[in-house]
Amino acid sequence: MGTQLIDHAVPLIRAVVIHPDGRSESSRLATERLEEAVGLARALDLDIRAEEIVRVRKPVPATLFGSGKVDELAALVRAAEAEAVVVDDDLTPVQQRNLEKAWECKVIDRTGLILEIFGRRARTKEGRLQVELARLDYERSRLVRTWTHLERQRGGTGSTGGPGETQIELDRRLIADRIVKLKGELEEVRRTRGLHRKARKKVPFPTVALVGYTNAGKSTLFNRLTGSEVLAKDLLFATLDTTQRTIRLPQGRPAIVADTVGFISDLPHELVESFRATLEEVGEADLILHVRDIASPDSEAQAKDVEAVLKQIPTVEGKVRRVLEVWNKTDLLDDDAREAVLGQAERLRAQGQAVAVSAWTGEGIEPLRETIAALIDDDPETEVVLQPHQGDALAWLYANGRVTGRETDDEGRTHVVVRLHPAALGRFERQFG
Numbered sequence: 001m002g003t004q005l006i007d008h009a010v011p012l013i014r015a016v017v018i019h020p021d022g023r024s025e026s027s028r029l030a031t032e033r034l035e036e037a038v039g040l041a042r043a044l045d046l047d048i049r050a051e052e053i054v055r056v057r058k059p060v061p062a063t064l065f066g067s068g069k070v071d072e073l074a075a076l077v078r079a080a081e082a083e084a085v086v087v088d089d090d091l092t093p094v095q096q097r098n099l100e101k102a103w104e105c106k107v108i109d110r111t112g113l114i115l116e117i118f119g120r121r122a123r124t125k126e127g128r129l130q131v132e133l134a135r136l137d138y139e140r141s142r143l144v145r146t147w148t149h150l151e152r153q154r155g156g157t158g159s160t161g162g163p164g165e166t167q168i169e170l171d172r173r174l175i176a177d178r179i180v181k182l183k184g185e186l187e188e189v190r191r192t193r194g195l196h197r198k199a200r201k202k203v204p205f206p207t208v209a210l211v212g213y214t215n216a217g218k219s220t221l222f223n224r225l226t227g228s229e230v231l232a233k234d235l236l237f238a239t240l241d242t243t244q245r246t247i248r249l250p251q252g253r254p255a256i257v258a259d260t261v262g263f264i265s266d267l268p269h270e271l272v273e274s275f276r277a278t279l280e281e282v283g284e285a286d287l288i289l290h291v292r293d294i295a296s297p298d299s300e301a302q303a304k305d306v307e308a309v310l311k312q313i314p315t316v317e318g319k320v321r322r323v324l325e326v327w328n329k330t331d332l333l334d335d336d337a338r339e340a341v342l343g344q345a346e347r348l349r350a351q352g353q354a355v356a357v358s359a360w361t362g363e364g365i366e367p368l369r370e371t372i373a374a375l376i377d378d379d380p381e382t383e384v385v386l387q388p389h390q391g392d393a394l395a396w397l398y399a400n401g402r403v404t405g406r407e408t409d410d411e412g413r414t415h416v417v418v419r420l421h422p423a424a425l426g427r428f429e430r431q432f433g
Contacts, residue, residue: 012047016080018073019088020056020064024266028301033265037088037110039215043117049080063098064091070102077103086113090266093142111138111268118271126189133182134271140175190280205246206376207256209282211310212291213302214262217328221291221359222259225369244281249373253402253419258285265305272312283313286376288323294341294356295332322375324352326368331358377402381419384428388412393432400424 019034030053038051054069063070064087077085084106085099091109099107108116115138118131210218222228226245244258258281272279282288290306292299303325315321327345330338345356355371357364381404386393397403397418405417420428 012045013084014049014080014082015041015046015084015086016073016077016082017041017048017051017086017088019051019053021053022056023059023089028265028298028305032298032301033088036264037086037113040110040113040117041086044113044120046084046086049082050076052076061092062094063102064089064095070099074103077105084108090268096142110266114264114268114271126186129182129186129189130271133179133186134268136175136179136182138268140172140179205254205256206286207258207281207284208287208289208372208376209258209260209285210289210291211260211282211306212262212289212326213293213306214264216262216291216293216302217359218259218262218291221289221326221328221357222257224359224362224365226257249376249402250370253373253377254399255372255376263306263309265302267309272309279313282310283315284319286319286322287372288321289326289372290323291326291328293329294327295329324371324375325354327354327356328359330356330363331361373402377419380422381417382425384416384418386414386416388414390414390432393428396428396432400428 348354401420
């Protein structure tokens with residue numbers, strides 16, 4: 001792909017985006033990867049003046065690119081009057097420093113870019129803690145670059161005092177101390193989440209977790225299913241903090257739905273580790289809805305990247321991981337493609353594997369709700385006989401189980417067939433028995 005110069009009137013930080021092709025294990029197309037990197041850069045309000053794909057056959061330890069290509073890109077940076085260069089790959093501290101010298105501007109790698117976006121998007125205390133931990137873990141290896149202007153000896157106190165710690169040693173120690181503190185605070189968050197999960201198990205609603213590539217439409221689908229108003233924008237990583245809501249499935253069965261952070265190819269390991277407390281919600285879920293942008297030409301490759309992240313999330317011992325693919329954005333397909341997708345999804349829906357929807361228009365949402373109910377509805381069926389005055393018990397059954405049959409006999413008693421979790425049945429018998 002040739003270089004594309006872009007003219008912008010808005011006075012933002014001018015930037016060039018470079019995608020080194022051949023470095024990622026992802027099967028996604030280089031053009032799609034470049035487009036995604038540009039989207040990430042724009043999410044930071046950068047003014048993209050040029051974008052280019054550069055083939056890297058053999059990475060150079062000092063600069064990633066060969067010397068000729070570094071000079072060629074330096075000319076591009078000067079022509080674009082760029083103040084920053086985004087390299088869509090992980091750079092070593094040495095590579096980052098050398099490229100900054102060669103191009104005479106700020107260089108941001110993929111991990112740094114994503115961390116910066118996460119830092120802006122985090123809203124809850126937990127989200128901010130997770131992002132700060134990931135950022136410190138990333139910066140710890142880059143102190144040589146970040147703190148060169150502070151690399152000096154601090155004198156000891158008094159005339160006989162020797163030299164103290166260098167500034168860089170002190171900064172490393174401060175970062176290490178801060179990381180330990182943050183990990184302790186996140187462990188407390190994890191413990192609190194565990195208590196919440198135990199409390200939920202006492203009122204055992206099944207849990208459904210939404211996962212998917214960033215910008216696949218998870219939050220729009222979450223809003224459609226729950227009637228909430230979670231931020232849903234055509235923006236990479238619009239949602240970071242996990243949101244949970246209770247929904248009613250067909251025939252009254254309640255369930256808890258959780259919207260989670262979007263995944264991305266080559267998701268920085270610092271973020272996977274830092275967001276462990278959040279991602280545990282996925283490991284605990286009774287059903288995972290894998291939301292896919294079925295209108296994207298990169299849908300298959302994005303799905304593989306999501307599956308790769310899911311493999312890093314442990315499942316609770318004894319729990320079988322159940323995944324239902326939700327093929328979203330069918331409204332963006334042309335008529336022929338849409339017909340083919342809907343037909344294929346209908347066949348897979350019968351096997352509990354996929355449902356085609358448009359979260360934007362609402363098409364397919366009811367079949368999705370029915371499929372969710374069928375997949376999580378594995379509680380044993382029980383028949384309960386209620387006296388005419390036990391209206392509160394009947395309401396409790398509707399609120400905590402799934403009523404599949406109900407009839408009234410000649411004496412006014414109500415015979416209810418209900419699917420109830422064994423723990424819920426025990427609570428019902430203690431309360432109304």
